[in-house]
Amino acid sequence: MSLFIAEHIGKKFGGVVALSDVSLTVDKGEIVGMIGPNGSGKTTFINNLSGLYSPTTGKFIFNDEDITGMPAYQITAKGVSRTFQNLRVFPNISILDNVLIGRHCRIDVPLWDVYVRIVRTRRKEAEARDKAMQILELANLTDRHLDMAKNLPYGEQRLLEICRAIASEPDLLLLDEPCAGMNPVEMDALANFIKLLKEKGVTVFVIEHNMRFIMQVAERLVVLESGRKFREGTPLEIQKDKEVQAIYLGDEEEA
Ligand SMILES: Nc1ncnc2c1ncn2[C@@H]1O[C@H](COP(=O)(O)OP(=O)(O)O)[C@@H](O)[C@H]1O
Numbered sequence: 143m144s145l146f147i148a149e150h151i152g153k154k155f156g157g158v159v160a161l162s163d164v165s166l167t168v169d170k171g172e173i174v175g176m177i178g179p180n181g182s183g184k185t186t187f188i189n190n191l192s193g194l195y196s197p198t199t200g201k202f203i204f205n206d207e208d209i210t211g212m213p214a215y216q217i218t219a220k221g222v223s224r225t226f227q228n229l230r231v232f233p234n235i236s237i238l239d240n241v242l243i244g245r246h247c248r249i250d251v252p253l254w255d256v257y258v259r260i261v262r263t264r265r266k267e268a269e270a271r272d273k274a275m276q277i278l279e280l281a282n283l284t285d286r287h288l289d290m291a292k293n294l295p296y297g298e299q300r301l302l303e304i305c306r307a308i309a310s311e312p313d314l315l316l317l318d319e320p321c322a323g324m325n326p327v328e329m330d331a332l333a334n335f336i337k338l339l340k341e342k343g344v345t346v347f348v349i350e351h352n353m354r355f356i357m358q359v360a361e362r363l364v365v366l367e368s369g370r371k372f373r374e375g376t377p378l379e380i381q382k383d384k385e386v387q388a389i390y391l392g393d394e395e396e397a
């Protein structure tokens with residue numbers, strides 16, 4: 143069953159065509175990867191889907207609802223959560239608090255009754271804390287939950303960022319180059335973490351520039367090139383594709 147459908151998405155920034163006629167679907171429970179050279183439109187795709195921008199043309203359907211052009215907070219509330227290409231943890235608060243911030247949109251306490259509100263708030267806070275600790279467990283971070291986030295090694299800060307994104311209990315998790323800047327050991331830990339999230343029922347759409355990493359995690363791949371969908375297939379099909387290899391060659395040599 144499709145959880146998410148992009149239909150003919152186009153995005154222009156002035157005269158620059160960043161995306162053109164991109165259509166794809168993501169089924170419930172899948173891990174789908176999007177790859178492509180730098181500047182091919184990957185981040186723009188997620189920025190439009192998550193409500194940071196509105197597409198110039200096309201539609202995004204999520205859980206059978208048209209969410210095109212809705213503001214970001216509304217799209218988050220509907221169950222889409224994301225991380226960013228550059229690291230965005232809050233360095234000077236605890237690891238646990240970083241996750242609790244991500245859960246904020248799930249704590250809705252009515253304002254009309256002060257007494258009930260105090261009792262409910264306490265109960266909801268306790269529930270939020272338990273849930274945050276369960277999430278940290280997945281990333282092996284419970285022992286250090288009171289440490290400041292800045293004291294974690296880089297790879298674990300990136301895991302923490304994903305923990306925060308799943309704290310809102312999204313149906314769809316969008317990751318933008320999650321392994322950027324990681325060493326190979328950190329990358330393997332991240333790949334295992336993403337597979338664990340799938341086991342927990344999260345659907346993952348992951349943008350990645352690193353071919354070796356995406357081959358490990360994705361079940362299906364979409365290749366973008368100059369804002370267009372260039373190929374779609376299994377990781378094995380994409381890996382063997384001579385034209386995909388050709389568009390990647392220049393970039394790999396740079397890396
Ligand atoms: N806010 C923006 N304003 C103008 N141009 C943008 C903006 N965001 C992205 N672009 C352009 O859109 C194209 C795709 O960029 P991007 O989505 O960041 O690529 P990728 O994530 O694949 O590296 C690039 O040409 C980029 O310069």
Ligand SMILES: [Mg+2]
Nearest residue numbers: 184185186227
């Ligand atoms: Mg990008």
